[in-house]
Amino acid sequence: DSGVTQTPKHLITATGQRVTLRCSPRSGDLSVYWYQQSLDQGLQFLIQYYNGEERAKGNILERFSAQQFPDLHSELNLSSLELGDSALYFCASSVGTGRTEAFFGQGTRLTVV
Amino acid sequence: EDQVTQSPEALRLQEGESSSLNCSYTVSGLRGLFWYRQDPGKGPEFLFTLYSAGEEKEKERLKATLTKKESFLHITAPKPEDSATYLCAVQAAQGAQKLVFGQGTRLTINP
Numbered sequence: 001d002s003g004v005t006q007t008p009k010h011l012i013t014a015t016g017q018r019v020t021l022r023c024s025p026r027s028g029d030l031s032v033y034w035y036q037q038s039l040d041q042g043l044q045f046l047i048q049y050y051n052g053e054e055r056a057k058g059n060i061l062e063r064f065s066a067q068q069f070p071d072l073h074s075e076l077n078l079s080s081l082e083l084g085d086s087a088l089y090f091c092a093s094s095v096g097t098g099r100t101e102a103f104f105g106q107g108t109r110l111t112v113v
Numbered sequence: 114e115d116q117v118t119q120s121p122e123a124l125r126l127q128e129g130e131s132s133s134l135n136c137s138y139t140v141s142g143l144r145g146l147f148w149y150r151q152d153p154g155k156g157p158e159f160l161f162t163l164y165s166a167g168e169e170k171e172k173e174r175l176k177a178t179l180t181k182k183e184s185f186l187h188i189t190a191p192k193p194e195d196s197a198t199y200l201c202a203v204q205a206a207q208g209a210q211k212l213v214f215g216q217g218t219r220l221t222i223n224p
Contacts, residue, residue, distance in 0.1 A: 002156065033211065043157070043200065045211035058211055090156055097210055101147060104156035 003027065004105035006091050012111045018079040021108045025072055025093030031055070032074040033094075033102055034066055038087040049074055050097055081112045115140045117215035119201055125221045126191055134186040134218045136201030144206040146184050148177050151198045151217070160199075191222045 003026035045058035049068035092102040149157035163179040202212035
């Protein structure tokens, strides 16, 4: 158990809908990262937050947004969902922003039908 | 652009048959190179971090090494429970602290 908690584990929704994925980082970790993993793309970085502020953006679509709350949990919002958004979404957390390893949650499997 | 290439894509070994997985990388200044293990449908599990060329780290049957252009994950006398996908990732010294992952090596150990 990495200490990173993601909910829900599975999500099935229709095209055009909006969903929210939730992540609780390890105790003491200030950085949260979101990654998308699909069969053909591997693990792709979406966005990073550090202590409530956006720190870095990767290949995140405009339909997707995220935030980190004062208690350090984070949410990833996906809207106007398309079939191609079906993937595993992982959250990872690390202590800070320097030379620190990231620990991953078990992921949310999103299926868009 | 930072890039990670892992080889082979898949590897089948007999139990006890040692081998190595390769991770070649290009990055504009390396902050760290990370190895993870991922089981199907699960999140990546952290194994090692390497920071500078010449560094080595060991954990049970696994040993990771680092040069200026590549890293190797050596697996000695593997067991069936070592079967998993092994992911390599790099973190650049400047800019975003994201991890850039390779596509992984799918390792199968037959009893």
